[in-house]
Amino acid sequence: MAAQTLAEAAVSEGNYAVAFPYFGAERRGAPVLAFTRIDSKKIFSKTQVYAPDCVVVLDDSLLDTIDVVAGLKPKGMAIINSREKPEDIDLGKIIDTATVNATSIALEILKAPITNTAILGAFAKATGIIKIESLEESIKRKFGEKLGAKVGERNALAAWTAYERTITGKSRGVKKLEARKQWLPTHQEIPVGGCLIEGKTDAGLIGPGSFIENKVSGWATYRPLRDKAKCTMCLLCWFYCPEGTIVRISDRGDLMTNYDYCKGCGVCANECPVDAIKMVRARI
Amino acid sequence: MITIKELSDDNLFTAGHTACPGCGVAMSIRNAIRVLGKDTVVYVPASCAVVFGTTFPYGAWKVPFFHTAFENTGACLSGMQAAFEKKGKKVTVVGFAGDGGTYDIGLQSMSGAAERNDDVLYICLDNEAYMNTGIQRSGGTPFGAWTTTTPVGNVVQGNRRFKKNLGDIVAAHEIPYYATLSIGQPLDFIRKVEKAKNMRGFRFLHMFTPCIPGWKMDPAKTVEVTKRAVQSGMWTLYEIENGDKRITYKPGKMKSVKDYLMMQGRFRHMSEEDIKKLQMWVCKKWNLHYKEKGAPDVCEILPPVEHHAVTEEHREMHGP
Numbered sequence: 238m239a240a241q242t243l244a245e246a247a248v249s250e251g252n253y254a255v256a257f258p259y260f261g262a263e264r265r266g267a268p269v270l271a272f273t274r275i276d277s278k279k280i281f282s283k284t285q286v287y288a289p290d291c292v293v294v295l296d297d298s299l300l301d302t303i304d305v306v307a308g309l310k311p312k313g314m315a316i317i318n319s320r321e322k323p324e325d326i327d328l329g330k331i332i333d334t335a336t337v338n339a340t341s342i343a344l345e346i347l348k349a350p351i352t353n354t355a356i357l358g359a360f361a362k363a364t365g366i367i368k369i370e371s372l373e374e375s376i377k378r379k380f381g382e383k384l385g386a387k388v389g390e391r392n393a394l395a396a397w398t399a400y401e402r403t404i405t406g407k408s409r410g411v412k413k414l415e416a417r418k419q420w421l422p423t424h425q426e427i428p429v430g431g432c433l434i435e436g437k438t439d440a441g442l443i444g445p446g447s448f449i450e451n452k453v454s455g456w457a458t459y460r461p462l463r464d465k466a467k468c469t470m471c472l473l474c475w476f477y478c479p480e481g482t483i484v485r486i487s488d489r490g491d492l493m494t495n496y497d498y499c500k501g502c503g504v505c506a507n508e509c510p511v512d513a514i515k516m517v518r519a520r521i
Numbered sequence: 522m523i524t525i526k527e528l529s530d531d532n533l534f535t536a537g538h539t540a541c542p543g544c545g546v547a548m549s550i551r552n553a554i555r556v557l558g559k560d561t562v563v564y565v566p567a568s569c570a571v572v573f574g575t576t577f578p579y580g581a582w583k584v585p586f587f588h589t590a591f592e593n594t595g596a597c598l599s600g601m602q603a604a605f606e607k608k609g610k611k612v613t614v615v616g617f618a619g620d621g622g623t624y625d626i627g628l629q630s631m632s633g634a635a636e637r638n639d640d641v642l643y644i645c646l647d648n649e650a651y652m653n654t655g656i657q658r659s660g661g662t663p664f665g666a667w668t669t670t671t672p673v674g675n676v677v678q679g680n681r682r683f684k685k686n687l688g689d690i691v692a693a694h695e696i697p698y699y700a701t702l703s704i705g706q707p708l709d710f711i712r713k714v715e716k717a718k719n720m721r722g723f724r725f726l727h728m729f730t731p732c733i734p735g736w737k738m739d740p741a742k743t744v745e746v747t748k749r750a751v752q753s754g755m756w757t758l759y760e761i762e763n764g765d766k767r768i769t770y771k772p773g774k775m776k777s778v779k780d781y782l783m784m785q786g787r788f789r790h791m792s793e794e795d796i797k798k799l800q801m802w803v804c805k806k807w808n809l810h811y812k813e814k815g816a817p818d819v820c821e822i823l824p825p826v827e828h829h830a831v832t833e834e835h836r837e838m839h840g841p
Binding site for chain 2: 451
């Protein structure tokens with residue numbers, strides 16, 4: 238929606254623009270991509286953007302796992318939702334960077350951690366490609382018609398607040414981000430019929446049960462803490478946990494939570510009959 | 522009968538899968554496969570379960586897993602079962618289809634398998650809309666619910682049709698076993714899966730599985746919402762064994778349907794008039810299932826009760 242709003246704002250200034258999301262599963266917590274192309278001439282290119290002029294990152298925890306500036310043009314710019322200053326952000330290259338704490342702005346104004354409109358304000362400030370006024374109009378129209386005029390106005394306010402609080406500077410270029418290893422088999426290596434059997438590759442396990450390689454703790458905002466003294470070992474948390482992070486140990490006499498796989502849903506805390514589980518912030 | 526304590530520790534559906542936090546489908550699948558054990562072959566049609574459970578080259582299943590198209594769960598199960606029978610292998614052939622893959626798209630092949638009384642276990646994970654593709658209305662969507670294809674406008678608000686009575690459609694095939702399950706009643710859940718596992722012929726388990734983004738609710742409330750659904754009568758727990766219907770769990774006193782609705786964003790727009798309409802539908806269902814012969818009709822509407830939230834911070838994050 239942010240990509241579309243941005244495109245509409247650009248169009249209202251007399252430019253041409255296209256915006257589209259990367260098709261993926263409709264699932265919470267999944268990293269998603271969206272693209273916007275803005276030009277003064279008609280746009281005929283319909284592909285994804287591989288070498289952007291500007292990268293907007295809505296979640297700075299992605300910086301640890303993905304090289305977000307991999308395709309960025311040398312004179313490009315990165316806009317990052319982070320509480321830190323640009324100088325403290327390590328992108329592996331020294332590039333123009335703007336940061337804004339869009340999450341706290343969104344929590345403050347929208348009362349929900351939805352950062353897409355706030356980050357657009359930062360985009361307007363940092364790049365100057367579009368005016369904040371036309372962005373404001375576009376947000377009010379786009380969000381207003383879908384979610385009501387009040388929501389539109391609040392989102393426009395979030396964009397303005399972010400516009401005022403954006404800090405621009407240069408990122409650091411110290412760390413070397415290794416590309417995530419992927420298993421890319423040749424056609425001879427794939428078993429007949431596309432059937433995947435249990436196996437180990439350079440990139441880790443594949444096939445049945447290999448999802449264990451996928452650590453999902455980064456999704457969690459909260460994580461459960463169990464008070465052993467209160468626990469009656471009713472095993473309801475163990476039964477209900479959709480992830481299987483809670484495992485029985487010491488000959489089924491005790492429980493252990495494997496935080497590598499906890500997404501912080503809070504079902505265990507909500508269902509505990511003796512209130513032995515509390516949810517605490519996973520990362521401060 | 523197995524209790525929670527006696528359940529296997531084997532993680533046949535491993536951690537690390539990519540379901541949303543608090544996913545009701547993941548919860549149901551994990552516990553169903555715990556009871557079914559490792560001599561099981563799983564078929565999943567197009568659904569969330571195939572996306573979060575098997576993303577090439579990863580897989581969360583530790584049992585043989587098969588996936589083809591959306592509409593052929595019943596046919597695939599029949600074929601797989603026939604192959605295993607020919608090979609002389611004794612396995613439980615089980616299919617996990619969504620409500621879209623059962624109520625609408627997969628109805629014909631499910632009906633075929635039921636009619637042939639093939640020795641397979643069909644599990645419908647009912648989250649009341651096409652959630653994987655972005656929340657479109659299905660035959661299982663209840664009255665009043667918001668979906669992207671039944672939006673809330675000035676004239677019409679939400680879905681105008683009532684939930685299809687799949688239970689009677691399936692039971693009309695005169696199959697050996699049909700049961701409705703809810704993860705909020707663990708012992709009932711385990712008992713029914715175990716019973717279905719040990720029976721022969723076409724068995725159908727109908728699971729109620731909340732969807733966090735589709736129902737627009739707090740991920741911590743997945744189990745609570747199923748409990749409220751049962752208490753209000755939106756979901757009834759019963760089984761039909763060789764034509765004999767038996768209520769397996771009867772909630773004490775009927776709770777207002779509002780109690781259930783207001784937990785979820787998809788119902789929050791509903792007008793008093795619409796809620797009353799839905800309440801009447803629920804009352805009819807309640808009396809059909811729970812009323813004893815000769816007793817008067819029940820339609821009690823109690824005021825909603827507030828339940829404790831997880832923590833202040835959590836509430837701040839996810840809304841009331």
